Amino acid sequence: MVSQAGAKTIQISYLKTIGIVNNGLNGRGYTSPYDLAVHKDGRIFVLNRCDPPRSAAIRVGICNLDEDYLGEFGYGYGQGDGQMVWPVALAFDSKNRVFITDEQNQRISIFDESGKFVEKWGTPGTAPGELNGPAGIAFDKDDNVYIVDQHNNRVQKFTSDGNYLLGWGGAGSGPGQFNLPWGLAVDSNGDVYVADWRNDRIQKFSGDGRFLASFGEPGQGEGQFHRPSGVAVDADGYIYVADWGNERVQVLGPDGGFQVLLHGEATISKWAADYFASNPEEKEVRDISDLTPELPDHLSSPYHVSSQTEPYFWGPVSVSLDGEGRLYVTETNRHRFQVYQKR
């Protein structure tokens, strides 16, 4: 995909797919992945939300870009230390600690990079500093953390040890208001971007909560969104949006102008190839199948198309970046992520 961004040219090309559905309780593969974060050393930490039948396996899986599965950590499903119920997002702080939000337990759980539980904080409620459905999470360069407090329709800023600093928002569709916000990102200037999920837009704020801009409107066209769930911003200011309800990813320029549309083009991951090597009868008929079929009108919504079209994004819940210009799109329903390279 190539697009002009003012004087700049942005090119994003597909690199590879990593993942496979995991039906067991642990090990290689993913179970309803909901977010991922890339460690400074390149390791990829994937948060598995896990569905009710597999909730005991709730965990973070670690792999690298070469598709080596390096391990995992988790303390199980529940309310105990290190446990999770409905985890939503994760982020690294400057000390490589992993912060995970849990919208059911109303708290943030913190682990070191080896996966050892460190601490937790968060108090349920509506008062400043309290949480009702913590979702998107991101750090600024001073190691302060911004958290989307979805059911309170606001963003709150804390120190990394959980001391409340400030917050803004409110329910509504006006500038600076939210309707069940989800993902969040901080750019290199310290500005904050919020995926204002049910308002079908991305809002941009200064680090202290001053409204700066709003990008997008409801729809399926370029620059339009349907329930955007995730957002990321690269060093050049390009804005990557997980346009979840449209089953796609859009890239906007620093000014919010539409740049690139991605629908997904997944291929066979290393782990998937291993599966087919031991199940050749499936591979044989798969090879004569059309995995991007024409569909009847009643199955033409993005959701239905993606449910029938394996290479396309299905449930692209979050977008993540590394320091090498790579974009990672986490797909909950396909238990994988697709990797793209910005050039």
Add this chain to the structure above:
Amino acid sequence: MSDPITQESTALMAHLLRRAGFGATRDELEGYLAQGYEAVVEALLYPSDPQNMPDDVIRRYHPEQSELRDLTSSGAYWMYRMITTRSPSEEKIALFWHGLLATGYSKLNQARSQLNQVEMFRRSGLGSFRDLLLELSRDPAMLVWLDNNDNHNGAINENFGRELLELFSMGIGNYTEEDVKEGSRAFTGWTLGNAEYMAIRAYKDSIWPYSRIAWHFQYREQDHDNGEKTFLGETGNFNGEDIIDIIVKQEATARFLATRLFQFFAADEVTEEGKKTIAQMMQTYFDSNYEIRAVMRTLFNSAYFKSEEARYARVKGPVELIVGAMRLAGSYQSPTLGIEKVTNQSFFMGQGLLQPPTVEGWHEGSEWIDSGALVERVNFVAKEMGNTDRPGVRSIIDRLSASNGGTLTPDELVDRCLDLVGPITVSEATRSTLVGFAERQGELDLMNHQPGDEAEQRVGNMLRLVASSREFQLA
């Protein structure tokens, strides 16, 4: 024109809503009564915006109900729809067709496509029976369930062709084995996209590498038998559409459809009076060019349906019972941890959504009740209705406390509770037992009630007992 609010008009409206929907809260009943019986029948036959819990909200908090990999999660998705819809008749008719045109997960391992079939029932379940059978014949879940993907030109598989006649339209005894064969020839080439790959994935229950791939219909012209066929006395180069055109004009089809609608929406057993109503429904079927909606209109407006004979003449199916209790209690109105356990409850009571036991669907009526299922049924509804935290139960408490200055004698407590959960009419013996229970603690004073206090608990306990009554288990 609104109905005068009398005990009888309220009871009749409640009866209609138990059959065409899943029962009604008192607030809903009052709204319906303001419209009048026949206007409500029309509204139920033309479902409007269901305003159910939106799909995007369900998918955000329950990603498993977006992916639909497993049976339980998929049943839970439909359960949310039924619990929260404002157009309950749309879900009720879909549930009817799901039981009659049964398709089960155990063979398919493809819940997304089954739910697409349920959506088809919502979309077409009240329209022309011809169109519904045609859509059914193009439904990939049905085609795989009855092996039509193995029905080839020169090598027919009769499974779909047989059940189309036996279980979906005319009933046994109204066609010959030759008709089955000839009909099956007409449906050769009616299959699904990537049939070979999808079949092996279904057979192996394969979710690999990237979870399920949903299905869509495909017609393979090169696999269709274009030869001449003779079906039910007519001869031609029939394709599947022609076969359905012939089926829908048979009297046996009219009788089959009218009888099955009658048994699901009016009474488990067909009495002499019931037979007369079925005859009227059959006439409407032909007069309306096979419109299901018109046939149901005839039923709901019939003297039989409105009569005392039709009241409590059906055993609630497990899904009806659960959904009805949860709608009355106001439970699960937003995404809630544990919804899949509710779906499991339905399975334990004998009706797993998307999992009818055979192609014949469920055996209904009194067969819903065995000793194990009865315990499950009573425990579930008693727990829901006895929970004073539930919004619907709180609404009942508020209504009780608003009359007579919040003071109720034991008789009044019993009668008001029976009224507000239905109204339902119980036997004198049941009523005496309930009054006896209420008398143990004397008069109830709700004047200064607080959430969960002793006075409210007394209401919860009475609602628990009312929900345990025989009549609450009946529709």
